[in-house]
Every structure is written in C-alpha cells, then in structure tokens.
Amino acid sequence: MSLPDSFIVHEHDVLVIGAGGAGLRAAIEASAAGVKVGVICKSLLGKAHTVMAEGGMAAAMGNVDDRDGWEVHFADTMRGGQYLNNPVMAEHHAKEAPARVRELEAWGAVFDRTKDGRILQRNFGGHRYPRLAHVGDRTGLELIRTLQDHGIHQGMEVFMEMTVVSLLKSGGRVNGALGYDRERGRMHVWKAKAVVLATGGIGKAFRITSNSWEGTGDGHALAYHAGAELMDMEFVQFHPTGMVWPPSVRGLLVTEGVRGEGGVLRNSEGRRFMFDDVPDAYRNQVAKDEEEGWRYVCGDKNANRPPELLTRDHVARCINREIKAGRGSPHGGVFLDIAWIKEKIPNSSAHIQRKLPSMYHQFKQLAGVDITSERMEVGPTTHYVMGGVLVDGDTQESCVPGLFAAGEVAAGLHGANRLGGNSLSDLVVFGKLAGEHAAKFAKANRAIEIDPAEVAAKTAALEEPFARRTGENPYAIQSQLQDAMQDLVGIVRTHGEMERAIGIIEDLKQRAKNVAISGHREFNPGWHTAIDLGCLLTVSESIARSAIDRKESRGAQFRDDFPQKDDACSTFNMVCRKSADGSMEVSRRPLPAMRAELKSVIEKMK
Amino acid sequence: MASPASQNGIHESTRTVEFRVWRGDRSGGAFTSYSVQVTQGMVVLDCIHRIQADQANDLAVRWNCKAGKCGSCSAEINGHPKLMCMTRMDALPADRPVTVEPMRSFPSIRDLVTDVSWNFRMKRRIKPFKPRKPDHADGSWTMMQEDVDRVQELRKCIECFLCQDVCHVLRDHHKHDEFIGPRFLMYTAALEMHPLDTEDRIADLKQENGIGYCNITKCCTKVCPEHIGITDNAIIPMKERVVDEFYDPLTRLFRIFKPR
Numbered sequence: 001m002s003l004p005d006s007f008i009v010h011e012h013d014v015l016v017i018g019a020g021g022a023g024l025r026a027a028i029e030a031s032a033a034g035v036k037v038g039v040i041c042k043s044l045l046g047k048a049h050t051v052m053a054e055g056g057m058a059a060a061m062g063n064v065d066d067r068d069g070w071e072v073h074f075a076d077t078m079r080g081g082q083y084l085n086n087p088v089m090a091e092h093h094a095k096e097a098p099a100r101v102r103e104l105e106a107w108g109a110v111f112d113r114t115k116d117g118r119i120l121q122r123n124f125g126g127h128r129y130p131r132l133a134h135v136g137d138r139t140g141l142e143l144i145r146t147l148q149d150h151g152i153h154q155g156m157e158v159f160m161e162m163t164v165v166s167l168l169k170s171g172g173r174v175n176g177a178l179g180y181d182r183e184r185g186r187m188h189v190w191k192a193k194a195v196v197l198a199t200g201g202i203g204k205a206f207r208i209t210s211n212s213w214e215g216t217g218d219g220h221a222l223a224y225h226a227g228a229e230l231m232d233m234e235f236v237q238f239h240p241t242g243m244v245w246p247p248s249v250r251g252l253l254v255t256e257g258v259r260g261e262g263g264v265l266r267n268s269e270g271r272r273f274m275f276d277d278v279p280d281a282y283r284n285q286v287a288k289d290e291e292e293g294w295r296y297v298c299g300d301k302n303a304n305r306p307p308e309l310l311t312r313d314h315v316a317r318c319i320n321r322e323i324k325a326g327r328g329s330p331h332g333g334v335f336l337d338i339a340w341i342k343e344k345i346p347n348s349s350a351h352i353q354r355k356l357p358s359m360y361h362q363f364k365q366l367a368g369v370d371i372t373s374e375r376m377e378v379g380p381t382t383h384y385v386m387g388g389v390l391v392d393g394d395t396q397e398s399c400v401p402g403l404f405a406a407g408e409v410a411a412g413l414h415g416a417n418r419l420g421g422n423s424l425s426d427l428v429v430f431g432k433l434a435g436e437h438a439a440k441f442a443k444a445n446r447a448i449e450i451d452p453a454e455v456a457a458k459t460a461a462l463e464e465p466f467a468r469r470t471g472e473n474p475y476a477i478q479s480q481l482q483d484a485m486q487d488l489v490g491i492v493r494t495h496g497e498m499e500r501a502i503g504i505i506e507d508l509k510q511r512a513k514n515v516a517i518s519g520h521r522e523f524n525p526g527w528h529t530a531i532d533l534g535c536l537l538t539v540s541e542s543i544a545r546s547a548i549d550r551k552e553s554r555g556a557q558f559r560d561d562f563p564q565k566d567d568a569c570s571t572f573n574m575v576c577r578k579s580a581d582g583s584m585e586v587s588r589r590p591l592p593a594m595r596a597e598l599k600s601v602i603e604k605m606k
Numbered sequence: 607m608a609s610p611a612s613q614n615g616i617h618e619s620t621r622t623v624e625f626r627v628w629r630g631d632r633s634g635g636a637f638t639s640y641s642v643q644v645t646q647g648m649v650v651l652d653c654i655h656r657i658q659a660d661q662a663n664d665l666a667v668r669w670n671c672k673a674g675k676c677g678s679c680s681a682e683i684n685g686h687p688k689l690m691c692m693t694r695m696d697a698l699p700a701d702r703p704v705t706v707e708p709m710r711s712f713p714s715i716r717d718l719v720t721d722v723s724w725n726f727r728m729k730r731r732i733k734p735f736k737p738r739k740p741d742h743a744d745g746s747w748t749m750m751q752e753d754v755d756r757v758q759e760l761r762k763c764i765e766c767f768l769c770q771d772v773c774h775v776l777r778d779h780h781k782h783d784e785f786i787g788p789r790f791l792m793y794t795a796a797l798e799m800h801p802l803d804t805e806d807r808i809a810d811l812k813q814e815n816g817i818g819y820c821n822i823t824k825c826c827t828k829v830c831p832e833h834i835g836i837t838d839n840a841i842i843p844m845k846e847r848v849v850d851e852f853y854d855p856l857t858r859l860f861r862i863f864k865p866r
C-alpha cells in the first residue's frame with residue numbers, strides 16, 4: 001500500500017516544526033551541520049510569537065555591571081524556578097547565552113548600546129544585575145528578523161501557513177509528520193529522520209492571555225500522543241501586567257520593561273502595595289524605601305531593586321489580592337505609573353517614548369491613554385508555560401528516539417517560574433543544541449518508511465467534521481474551555497474547583513468529537529479551530545491534573561487549600577504520559593541530581 | 607456577571623455598525639454585508655472576529671499579535687491601507703458602512719487573505735549581511751548608539767507590506783519583476799548603513815532591484831504603521847549613493863583604484 005496521490009510528500013533529514021526563535025535557531029544549526037532541513041509554521045515567516053517579545057534577552061555578559069557572570073545567572077534562574085529546574089539546562093543556559101547573543105550581532109542584530117559602544121543591558125525581575133540585552137521594547141522582532149534573514153540564506157526549505165496535526169512513528173522512532181496547508185486544505189506528509197518541536201506555548205487554553213491564536217499547545221499535544229512525557233505542566237505563568245481595558249485588548253502584554261524603567265504599581269488608595277509583602281528569599285535584595293528603589297533604576301550599584309521587580313508569580317498574586325480586596329482600578333486592575341518619573345528627570349516624556357516606544361503607541365492607540373502623563377490600568381494575564389516536553393538536558397531529545405524539543409514547548413530550564421528575559425535566551429541556546437543533536441541523529445540513522453495505513457486513519461479523523469451537517473460549533477467549545485481554565489485553574493487554585501474543571505474538560509472532549517464545519521477546506525478558520533481544539537483539551541487536562549497532584553504552593557502555582565511551600569514536594573517534578581488505554585497518567589519524577597559544584601554555586605549566591 | 611466597569615458606573619455604549627467585507631477567492635468575489643454590535647474601544651479586527659465567530663465561521667483573515675507588532679492583519683479599510691488591529695472603530699466615520707477588503711497589489715487567496723509570497727522571494731534576492739572582522743577577541747564589536755540610531759529606525763519594520771500595497775510602481779504599473787518596492791529598498795538601505803557591513807549592494811539597487819522606478823511620491827511613508835521615514839531616511843540616501851557610484855566621474859575613478 002502506498003500513499004494516495006492527493007498527498008503531497010516531502011523528505012528531509014531534520015524537520016523543524018515551528019519558526020519562532022527556537023525553531024529558526026535549530027534549523028540554522030542543523031543546516032550548518034550539512035543535512036537537509038525543512039521548517040514548518042502556522043503563520044507567515046517572521047510572525048511567530050517571538051516577534052511580540054518586548055523586554056529583552058538575558059545573558060550574563062556583564063557589560064553594565066561587571067559583577068555579573070554565569071554563576072550569578074545560574075543561581076538567579078534556579079532561585080526563580082524554586083529549585084525544580086533541571087540544573088544541567090540552567091547551567092548550559094547561563095554559560096552559553098552570552099555567546100548566542102554575540103552571534104546574533106554577527107548575523108546583523110543591532111542591540112541598544114552602552115556609552116562605550118557595547119551591548120546595553122537592562123534590569124528585569126529576579127535578575128540580580130542588569131542583564132537583558134534589548135532593542136527598546138521590540139527585542140523579539142530583532143531576534144526573529146535576524147534569525148529569519150540569516151536563515152533564508154542557509155538552504156532550509158520553509159513551509160509557511162501549514163499546520164502539523166500528528167507525528168508519525170514506526171518501530172518506536174519518529175519518522176515524519178502529517179499536516180495540512182491553510183491555503184488549499186491539502187494534506188502533506190513530511191518524511192524525516194529526526195523532528196524538532198519548537199511550537200511555543202499554550203496561552204489560548206485561558207480566556208485572558210497575551211498569546212495569539214497560535215498558542216494552542218500543538219507541540220505539547222503532538223509529543224504527548226507520540227509517547228513523550230509532559231513535565232511541570234502545573235506551572236503556568238500569569239504575567240502581572242496585561243492590559244485590562246478596553247475589553248478587546250484585555251490580556252495584551254505590558255512589558256516588565258515599564259517597571260525596569262521606573263514604573264510603580266499603586267492601588268486605588270494610591271498605595272505602593274508591593275512594599276507590603278516581600279518574600280523572605282528576596283528580603284535582602286529589595287529596596288527599603290521608594291528612594292532606594294529609584295536609585296536602583298538609575299543604575300546605583302549599591303541600591304537594591306524596587307519590589308515591583310520581584311518575580312512574576314509574586315507580583316501577579318499581590319495584584320490579584322488588591323483587586324479582590326476592592327482596592328483595584330475602575331476596570332478591574334491596578335495602576336501602573338511611569339509618568340511619575342517626571343518628578344525625577346527632565347524631559348521625561350521624550351525619555352519614556354524612547355525607552356518604551358511600542359508601549360507608548362499601544363496605550364495611545366488602543367486605550368487612548370498617554371503613558372507619559374497618565375497611569376495605565378493593568379492586571380494579570382496568562383503568558384507562558386514553564387511545563388512542556390521532558391527532554392535530556394544536554395541534547396534536547398525526548399524519550400521518543402528522534403524527537404527533540406526546544407523553546408517554550410520544552411520543559412526543564414525554568415522550573416516552577418520563569419524569569420523575564422530567560423525565554424529569548426532559552427530559544428537560542430536550546431534551539432542550537434536541538435538542531436545540532438537532531439542533525440547528529442539524522443546522520444547516524446537511516447530513514448524509515450512511513451505507514452500509509454497510519455496516515456489514512458489520521459486523515460479520515462480530520463475530515464469528519466465536514467461530513468456532519470449539524471453538530472457543535474468549535475468556537476463555542478473553545479470558549480467554554482477557556483472559561484473553565486480561567487475560572488477554575490487560574491492564579492488561585494483549589495482541589496474542588498480543579499476537579500470541576502476536569503469534569504468540564506471530559507465533557508468537552510466528548511462534544512469536540514461532534515463538531516460540524518461548514519464551507520470548504522481552503523483557508524477555513526472554523527476547521528482550523530476544530531483541529532486546534534484537540535490540542536487545547538489535551539494540554540488543559542495535563543495542566544489541571546498536574547496541578548491537583550502538586551499539593552502545595554510554589555512558584556507559579558498557588559493553592560488556596562495548600563498555601564505554603566512544602567519541603568516534601570521539593571524533590572520531584574510532575575510528569576504526564578499517555579497510558580496504554582489512552583487515559584492520562586500522572587506521576588512524580590525525582591529531581592535530577594545536581595553536581596556538587598553547582599550546589600556550591602547556589603550556596604555562594606544565597 | 608456584571609463587568610467591573612458597570613459596577614463602577616462607567617457607561618459603555620453599544621451601537622450597531624454595518625460592515626461590507628470582501629468575500630471571494632482567486633477567481634473573483636464581492637462585498638457581503640454584516641451588522642456588528644460595536645462596544646467602546648473595539649478595533650476593526652475585533653469586528654471581523656465577531657463576524658467570523660457568529661455569522662461566517664469560514665471568513666478568512668490573517669492576524670497574530672493584535673498589537674501592531676507582527677504585521678499580519680494588513681487590509682484596506684474604507685479604501686485606506688491599514689492594520690486592522692490598530693484601527694479603532696471610533697476613529698472611523700459613524701455615518702456610513704465600514705468597508706474591509708484585502709490588499710489590492712497582491713493576488714487574492716481568499717477573503718481578506720492575499721498571496722504575499724512575492725515579498726519573501728524579493729528579500730532572498732538581496733545580498734545578506736556581511737560583517738567586518740570582530741573588533742574584540744570575544745567576537746564582539748564596538749558600535750556607538752548614535753551610529754546605529756538610523757539603522758534601528760529602519761529595523762523597526764514589521765513587514766506588513768502596506769507600503770508595497772500602496773506604491774504605484776507595483777499597484778498600478780505591476781513592475782514586480784524589476785522593482786523590489788519600498789520595503790526592500792529600505793531593507794537594503796538598513797544593510798548598507800549598518801556600521802559593520804562590508805557588502806556592496808549599490809549596483810544591484812540600480813539594476814535588478816530598480817530603485818530608479820521610485821519617483822519619491824512618499825505614499826509608502828504615509829501608510830507605514832511604524833512611522834519609518836522610508837523615503838527620506840532610506841530611499842533618498844540610497845538614490846544618492848547610486849548617483850555617486852554611477853554618475854560621478856571622480857567617484858568612479860576612485861572605485862577603480864580602491865582595493866576591494
């Protein structure tokens with residue numbers, strides 16, 4: 001039996017799914033290794049989520065404060081992740097990020113400069129020293145454009161506006177992928193010796209999110225159904241500052257850079273409430289008063305950071321508390337004020353517009369607010385998933401041979417909470433590693449034939465919604481799922497509510513089997529939503545199930561019924577895998593051992 | 607659940623707006639009318655999404671960021687090339703229907719989605735960045751902020767292709783084979799002005815990339831959502847370099863003797 005002619009068949013050594021920072025960096029590395037590379041993305045090239053990143057990428061180059069170095073960055077990352085991180089990955093990341101940033105410069109990126117002409121670095125939450133290389137507040141654009149413009153000359157083949165719906169396997173190994181193109185709705189089969197997943201995040205599982213329609217956790221679901229394990233899925237980062245008004249932009253990100261440049265949070269009583277609650281682990285790194293906080297913003301090396309720059313999980317919870325206590329802003333957020341710096345510096349309006357140009361425009365155009373003279377209203381928004389495919393820290397390979405993962409879809413680097421700026425550096429450090437090892441794998445292994453019966457069965461399932469005349473509306477199911485996750489598995493969680501969420505998810509899974517689609521296969525967003533829905537349901541279930549079984553509050557997970565951190569829970573990561581009967585199995589995996597040298601680095605930096 | 611806004615007594619007005627959206631494909635199409643309930647603060651893209659969710663599940667549209675950062679949602683709104691996500695409903699005239707149609711300089715695929723692949727092909731034609739040897743042992747360079755300000759301005763481009771859409775050389779004269787359009791003239795300029803770059807793209811600009819077709823109407827600059835000075839800061843300086851290199855006898859003489 002062979003594939004019917006209606007399938008378009010491609011063949012590569014390494015297939016990269018996703019063209020954000022991680023996917024492009026992996027593809028560049030694999031191409032450099034001399035293998036044939038294909039890259040697939042759901043949108044046009046250069047439009048992936050990475051383009052939206054604002055604040056910067058973390059790398060301990062020490063250009064602004066020479067006390068910085070890989071050890072400090074490593075310790076900051078582990079502390080931020082509440083020590084659930086994979087130390088092997090945190091070490092790679094801290095050591096290799098500076099070289100990855102310089103490499104971007106060699107490929108044409110133009111970062112903001114220090115007075116002596118080096119790459120400028122800015123402050124961000126949880127980073128001890130100014131560490132984020134940046135370009136105003138459009139760092140992600142610079143990163144993705146640089147990789148894109150370099151990548152298109154390296155020989156990779158790019159498939160734009162195509163979506164992978166399933167990984168193909170034979171003899172336990174991955175041997176390709178099945179997908180469709182948006183333009184015509186034709187089916188494609190990509191044969192490959194190795195596959196790199198770089199599909200980004202899951203924000204669309206929640207109602208309020210900074211993520212675009214692409215953030216439906218496809219790679220998480222593809223890997224899970226192919227037999228890989230998902231780790232740390234309970235850790236979903238709610239960014240403290242999303243826009244809250246007008247309703248249509250609710251959730252849109254307000255970069256942490258606003259606070260890095262001196263922005264402060266106030267409640268309706270005008271109080272800087274972040275001073276009221278400073279966690280012990282950070283007490284000796286936080287400013288005593290407003291005056292010291294401002295000196296830190298101005299670069300005084302003897303000053304400690306203002307409490308607004310504590311880790312995101314903590315800031316988000318404090319904001320949530322103010323809102324719930326009735327001290328919020330008119331549209332259900334709190335106030336973020338950068339305009340106040342006019343008391344401190346001349347020409348503050350021009351300064352703000354130069355440092356935060358896209359924030360200035362975003363508020364001006366979408367909310368009618370001039371941030372150089374008025375306060376913003378902000379509230380928490382679903383932003384990033386720390387959890388993802390469990391990979392080997394040195395190679396990025398999953399437990400399925402030939403299947404690699406890098407970037408937001410992979411787990412391990414960030415543990416229970418990611419520090420701002422550690423994602424863009426994650427993309428290039430681990431994108432490179434994944435590309436390198438996928439190419440190695442492809443060179444060492446022969447291609448295996450795909451099974452036409454597997455392809456036929458999977459394709460038939462995709463086409464079913466067209467055959468139904470009546471049935472469920474995919475948008476309606478999606479929005480019910482988002483409501484359930486937002487309300488029941490959000491910033492503050494309890495056992496009972498999450499069990500209810502599981503019940504709803506099970507129900508929606510049944511209803512999703514009955515969606516009906518009108519129209520044709522060409523560029524049909526209803527059909528695409530129906531397909532993405534399956535991924536969202538898998539991801540939502542793994543978030544809820546992992547969160548139920550972690551009976552403590554740590555990092556991004558806050559349990560109202562277990563409000564304290566529990567030392568007994570500091571020894572394992574939660575892992576989900578698909579069991580033989582198709583149900584989701586959740587287990588605890590002991591933390592990987594840490595080398596003595598790394599332990600002493602952490603002690604030294606305490 | 608009452609919204610926090612109404613609890614606080616802020617009035618959020620709703621009105622019904624008539625939309626005329628172009629529906630069709632490669633073979634042709636026509637405007638279809640939809641009525642949309644519009645609340646305060648909505649942008650055109652929100653209305654398109656509302657139509658898609660309630661009235662036309664299969665309405666094709668591109669978008670990603672909803673914040674003017676990705677350049678996906680380009681369209682012609684009431685005849686003007688704009689980003690749908692950054693066009694507020696209250697900025698449009700209330701007394702007539704809002705028309706939304708795809709960019710007209712590119713072939714239609716379906717509804718609001720056009721085939722912009724030509725742009726990706728044009729970019730590949732331009733010689734890539736080629737830096738001089740690093741200044742320092744760690745592979746880094748020294749560059750002053752004032753020397754990169756201009757390049758950073760040009761690198762703000764989000765590749766929405768609205769400038770390409772509006773340029774008459776492409777839109778009316780269809781010189782797609784001989785002219786790369788404002789986006790890529792500017793892209794070339796950003797490479798040429800990069801302090802580290804050592805490549806020479808001036809001959810290409812004049813010959814296959816057709817900079818001579820641009821007669822500085824500045825229509826591209828007017829529509830750029832990133833407010834980049836496409837003509838003044840990129841195209842005109844490149845035109846000057848072309849003139850210097852090709853028509854100034856003294857420069858030509860130097861070119862002969864300058865070791866390359």
Ligand SMILES: Cc1cc2nc3c(=O)[nH]c(=O)nc-3n(C[C@H](O)[C@H](O)[C@H](O)COP(=O)(O)OP(=O)(O)OC[C@H]3O[C@@H](n4cnc5c(N)ncnc54)[C@H](O)[C@@H]3O)c2cc1C
Nearest residue numbers: 018019020021022042049050055164200407408421423424
């Ligand atoms: C508004 C915003 C601001 C941010 N700011 C910062 C910051 O300042 N610093 C920082 O470090 N981090 C920041 N982040 C986080 C960071 O941008 C993301 O985590 C990161 O860009 C993810 O990159 P990625 O390469 O893993 O995936 P993405 O960039 O999300 O790319 C995913 C790719 O996979 C493709 N894809 C997905 N599913 C499929 C499928 N089924 N088939 C084919 N292709 C598929 C998509 O089309 C896309 O090309 C920010 C995030 C947001 C949303």
Ligand code: SF4
Nearest residue numbers: 773820822823824826
């Ligand atoms: S200035 Fe030149 S490139 Fe711009 S629209 Fe006019 S002719 Fe086209």
Ligand code: SF4
Nearest residue numbers: 763764766767769830
């Ligand atoms: S130059 Fe401006 S109008 Fe042209 S593609 Fe770039 S952002 Fe869009």
Ligand code: FES
Nearest residue numbers: 671672677679691
């Ligand atoms: S959706 Fe990104 S620019 Fe409009």
